[in-house]
Amino acid sequence: xxxSENPLDRLFQQGLDHAGTTPPSAxxxxxxxxxxxxxxxxxxxxxxxxxxxxxxxxxLAGLGFxxxxxPSSQVNQSLVSKQGTTPPSTPSISKMQTNGSKIEKLDRDxxxxxxxxxxxxxxxxxxVKTQKRGVPRVESMASIPVSVDMPNMINPPDPGxxxxxxxxxxxxxxxxxxxxxxxxxxxxxxxxxxxxRRGKPLPVRGPENMESEVAKLEWRKAxxxxxxxxxxxxxxxxxxxxxxxxxxxxxxxxVSGLWTPKK
Amino acid sequence: xxxxxxxxxxPSLRKQDRKAQHALFQYYHKRMFSLCHRxxxxxxxxxxxxxxxxxQFFTQIDRFEERGSLEGWLRRIAVSQCLQFLRKSRSMxxxxxxDADESALVEQPAxxxxxxxxxxxxxxxxxxxxxxxxFNLFALEGYSHAEIAEELSITEGTSRSQLxxxxxxxxxxxxxxxxxxxxxx
Numbered sequence: 001x002x003x004s005e006n007p008l009d010r011l012f013q014q015g016l017d018h019a020g021t022t023p024p025s026a027x028x029x030x031x032x033x034x035x036x037x038x039x040x041x042x043x044x045x046x047x048x049x050x051x052x053x054x055x056x057x058x059x060l061a062g063l064g065f066x067x068x069x070x071p072s073s074q075v076n077q078s079l080v081s082k083q084g085t086t087p088p089s090t091p092s093i094s095k096m097q098t099n100g101s102k103i104e105k106l107d108r109d110x111x112x113x114x115x116x117x118x119x120x121x122x123x124x125x126x127x128v129k130t131q132k133r134g135v136p137r138v139e140s141m142a143s144i145p146v147s148v149d150m151p152n153m154i155n156p157p158d159p160g161x162x163x164x165x166x167x168x169x170x171x172x173x174x175x176x177x178x179x180x181x182x183x184x185x186x187x188x189x190x191x192x193x194x195x196x197r198r199g200k201p202l203p204v205r206g207p208e209n210m211e212s213e214v215a216k217l218e219w220r221k222a223x224x225x226x227x228x229x230x231x232x233x234x235x236x237x238x239x240x241x242x243x244x245x246x247x248x249x250x251x252x253x254x255v256s257g258l259w260t261p262k263k
Numbered sequence: 264x265x266x267x268x269x270x271x272x273x274p275s276l277r278k279q280d281r282k283a284q285h286a287l288f289q290y291y292h293k294r295m296f297s298l299c300h301r302x303x304x305x306x307x308x309x310x311x312x313x314x315x316x317x318x319q320f321f322t323q324i325d326r327f328e329e330r331g332s333l334e335g336w337l338r339r340i341a342v343s344q345c346l347q348f349l350r351k352s353r354s355m356x357x358x359x360x361x362d363a364d365e366s367a368l369v370e371q372p373a374x375x376x377x378x379x380x381x382x383x384x385x386x387x388x389x390x391x392x393x394x395x396x397x398f399n400l401f402a403l404e405g406y407s408h409a410e411i412a413e414e415l416s417i418t419e420g421t422s423r424s425q426l427x428x429x430x431x432x433x434x435x436x437x438x439x440x441x442x443x444x445x446x447x448x
Contacts, residue, residue, distance in 0.1 A: 008430050008437075009402035015383040016301065016403060023296040023310040028288055034318050035284065 269333040276324045284321050291334065292317070295341050297384075301399050302345035304388040312348045316341040342404055346396070346414060378437070386436055394429035401426050 269290065275283030295316060299309040320340050327336050387395060396415065400406040401422070406414070408422040415422070 006402070006430065008433060011378065012383055012387065012398075012402055012433075015378055015380055016297065016387070021297050021300065021380070022293055023313065024306050025310060027292055028285055031288055031292075031314060031317055032281070032285075034314060035281070035321060038318065038322060 270329075273324075273327075273329070273333060276321070279321070279324075287333075288317060291337060295337065298338065298341050298403075299345055301384065301387050301403065302342075302396065303348060308348070312344050313341065315348075316344040319344065338404065342400070349392070349396070378440070382440070386433055389436070390429055390432060393425050394432060397422055397425040398429035398433070 269287060272283040272287050276287065292313065295313045296310060299313045299316070300306060303309040303312060316337070320337050327333065387398065390398060397411055400411045400414065401408070408419045408426075411417075411422040412419045417425075
């Protein structure tokens with residue numbers, strides 16, 4: 001405080017500054033109530049973080065376990081076939097499950113086989129260039145013939161389900177849309193997951209509105225590292241813009257991925 | 264009894280220790296209430312503002328950088344809360360900050376030394392809002408005119424003239440208080 005030289009100021013300083021009067025009400029009780037009202041928010045927030053921190057390791061452990069268990073069987077079961085054959089007869093997981101059969105393990109490693117036994121391939125980019133507008137555009141892809149099913153392939157939607165107006169009677173030239181979920185009703189805000197099993201390179205043709213809808217969608221490629229891993233994990237983690245199947249040029253491969261509307 | 268050093272409570276206050284908060288509150292609450300009451304004549308409103316100041320002080324104690332005293336920081340918070348209250352309650356609208364010259368400065372006669380707290384407080388509270396704030400900030404809180412100008416969004420010249428007028432008014436009132444005394448003698 002600056003010591004004012006003014007005598008009037010000094011009079012008031014001496015008379016008022018160091019004096020104190022008791023406030024009208026209780027004081028500390030009120031103050032304590034205010035502090036209590038303010039404090040729990042922090043404690044609650046800390047509690048949430050503590051809870052999250054304790055749950056996260058278990059969650060990650062569970063995910064890791066699931067990641068290690070599920071994909072291998074899925075890959076083996078759904079991996080498409082041999083060179084020169086078409087995929088329609090490829091059994092889907094759901095089919096196998098409904099048959100009550102156990103998941104069979106292939107004697108050969110289909111991934112390795114696909115990597116080594118394939119017929120000469122067209123460069124990927126050239127295949128992509130043949131795609132029509134609106135078809136997922138892949139700029140570069142490792143030619144890893146992974147064949148994996150997204151989780152929803154386990155229970156593919158009923159093709160006759162009229163609610164899935166975009167998914168009804170889906171057709172892919174030279175291939176087959178295995179599932180589309182959730183239904184696309186023209187709302188760009190929706191995210192559709194499209195799984196296509198096809199026999200020929202794209203273009204994709206579907207119901208009338210398909211191309212126009214697809215034209216609004218954007219296809220993004222997953223990093224190569226992701227391509228080598230089962231996409232179901234990434235789908236489970238909510239990575240909705242991954243491309244799980246890397247090759248467009250081989251008729252026996254399965255394309256599965258996620259459509260993400262352009263914003 | 265020796266005056267305790269408020270900084271003694273600081274480590275505990277940083278840990279939000281309730282006992283330390285209580286001790287500090289007990290030590291300062293009368294002084295802080297008195298400070299708020301000088302700005303806000305209504306005692307209940309003044310107390311609310313004082314509570315808000317203490318709450319801010321306790322919850323933001325980590326921001327105290329120990330460059331000044333703990334009491335100084337608390338006073339700053341309290342003054343800031345008072346001004347904020349007055350702004351919110353639109354009392355500031357009645358301010359008439361005109362850039363009057365300093366002709367209002369009057370020669371100070373001898374002042375009585377026996378005016379008690381209530382009289383002095385009554386006089387300060389009786390001042391018009393603008394005068395009261397500038398007088399409080401300058402004479403009692405030690406703000407400079409530059410600081411006052413910044414706090415109240417006025418010019419330094421206005422601050423000076425308001426202070427001069429406040430002093431003149433207080434001087435007049437004190438003289439009036441003294442007259443009956445001298446007549447009775």
